[in-house]
Amino acid sequence: MNNKNIFAFGLGLGTRNSQNEVIEVLYTVFQVNPSAQISQILMSIVPPTLDHSVFFELNDENQKALDSRLAEQNEIELLTAVTRIVRANHPIIICVIKEDSPPLSIPEAFLKLHLLSSCLVRPHQINIEGIFSILRNIAWTNQGPIDLQDLAKQRLTARASGKHLSVDSIDKFPKMTDYIVPPNVRIADSSRVRLGAFLGEGTTVMHEGFVNFNAGTDGPAMIEGRISAGVIIGANSDLGGGCSTMGTLSGGGKEIISVGENCLIGANAGIGIPLGDRCIVEAGLYVTAGTKLTTIDASGKVRDQIKARELAGKDDLLFRRNSITGAVECITSNQSAEVQLNTELHKND
Ligand SMILES: CC(C)(COP(=O)(O)OP(=O)(O)OC[C@H]1O[C@@H](n2cnc3c(N)ncnc32)[C@H](O)[C@@H]1OP(=O)(O)O)[C@@H](O)C(=O)NCCC(=O)NCCS
Structure with missing residues (x-):
């Protein structure tokens, strides 16, 4: 990736399955066509890749780098939004989409769905070709999204601790x-x-x-x-x-x-x-x-x-x-x- 203006980015809390794969992301901070300055700050912390998009986990080290660059460049609004994200038990995922091409990853696909539902882009205005083969079939439950391969175990674990795990839907898309x-x-x-x-x-x-x-x-x-x-x-x-x-x-x-x-x-x-x-x-x-x-x-x-x-x-x-x-x-x-x-x-x- 070079330092051109990027198409979109998002930061949010992801869910990993038992294989440590990210299966969905709830983005709390995201923009389409961000400014050149924000594009550059994000590109400075992105791991090198030739792909049109990349996602990675925000750890203590790259969070420090991101925070200090946002502060240096006076991007206070974005800095405040980033520091407000509560890590809890979920990884903070950053997804940077350099070009609007068919999604390559689940975080990229979820970011594009967020852009549509936030009315930042209109239907047909964004490339989501092949999204079905990117997204996983997930159990959307009262205890959050669960990969189907982990469902039986998590249902038993919930029952054993006196809780009920209720499945609302099995689908690639959440409500x-x-x-x-x-x-x-x-x-x-x-x-x-x-x-x-x-x-x-x-x-x-x-x-x-x-x-x-x-x-x-x-x-x-x-x-x-x-x-x-x-x-x-x-x-x-x-x-x-x-x-x-x-x-x-x-x-x-x-x-x-x-x-x-x-x-x-x-x-x-x-x-x-x-x-x-x-x-x-x-x-x-x-x-x-x-x-x-x-x-x-x-x-x-x-x-x-x-x-x-x-x-x-x-x-x-x-x-x-x-x-x-x-x-x-x-x-x-x-x-x-x-x-x-x-x-x-x-x-x-
Ligand atoms: C098609 C529709 C809009 C026509 O309504 P309208 O324009 O108010 O028409 P009217 O019922 O006043 O009828 C106008 C004339 O067309 C005639 N006409 C209406 N439907 C006709 C039909 N299916 N076949 C033949 N003549 C029909 C009427 O007899 C009347 O003739 P007249 O001028 O000789 O008296 C209406 O029937 C309809 O289907 N509305 C949909 C409502 C709906 O589903 N809303 C959503 C709710 S969840």
């Missing part, structure tokens, strides 16, 4: 709120939002809502449906109860879905094409890219039969299944009631 709580959001069931979700201010995620990593809302938004990985929902849009936005991680779909501003996806509906602004999908209607539909213009005139993918990204569309004929229709230049969020539900302070 976001155990790491980051963004400002002005409401999340009715925290297990439904994974670390790496991006929630804009004023977002409300109700019990049926789900937000995957590298996906989210520009806020305010009402989320009672599922936001799949890679999907972003525009401001003032409403995902109705149980609705679905098609992801590209499995199932063969390639098209990245997005929803514009002031849209409404009705309850139990779904979309497999990106939508522009002010679009509505009738409750219960699933519009996939290949759905054949007739378009009806503002004057009520029925136009051609086309596939829904031809309408991808267009504004002011209303999709419905004609309740008499069963055919799917799209009213273009839709002027029906504008979608408005209930502001009371989005004052999440």
